[in-house]
Amino acid sequence: QVQLQQWGAGLLQPSETLSLTCAVYGWPFSGYYWSWIRQSPEKGLEWIGEINHNGDTNYNPSLKSRVTISVDTSKNQFSLNLNSVTVADTAVYYCARVSATVLYAMDFWGQGTTVIVSS
């Protein structure tokens, strides 16, 4: 059974960099894309970006200038960096697996990390 476990800082000040990591257990890391999604009352569910085991990335155009997603295949982990955060980046952040087997839906999710941006 695939398990995604995520962690990272939950309280940031404006202009700081958000950093989260997601570890994948119980399934090969290769052969999939691994995504970050966030959820806020204002914007609902918003896809941030994705990466595969080769380091190929795709980003949401609205966030692309501030987002970097990286991968560490030796640890079966991938990470999200979002720089220059503002109050508008306050949200619950999720990592998830994207699978071609389910026609590019997201079949396994992390538990979520609440990130609050406040001065």
Next chain:
Amino acid sequence: EIVLTQSPGTLSLSPGERATLSCRASETISNNYFAWYQQKPGQAPRLLIYGVSSRAIGTPDRVSGSGSGTDFTLTINGLEPEDFAVYYCQQYGSSSWTFGQGTKVEI
């Protein structure tokens, strides 16, 4: 980007009734890259339906998806207590995903 609009915002029903949730896309969705998720308070979304009408592992057969083009429907027959939750539609296209704003199914 493709915008997904779900209706209604809230559906008030009783256990045993049928729930019909709609999702309309601003453009035609190709290749059946369309899914539905269920989310309960404090939990991550859970994949229910993928490819418009295929049930994910663990999705009961009282839950079904249908549609094509720009109009899609999630139907839940005989609502069980565990079905009261928020439901989101999602589409994939041009290497990006968008979600609907959600429909809350409440008792």
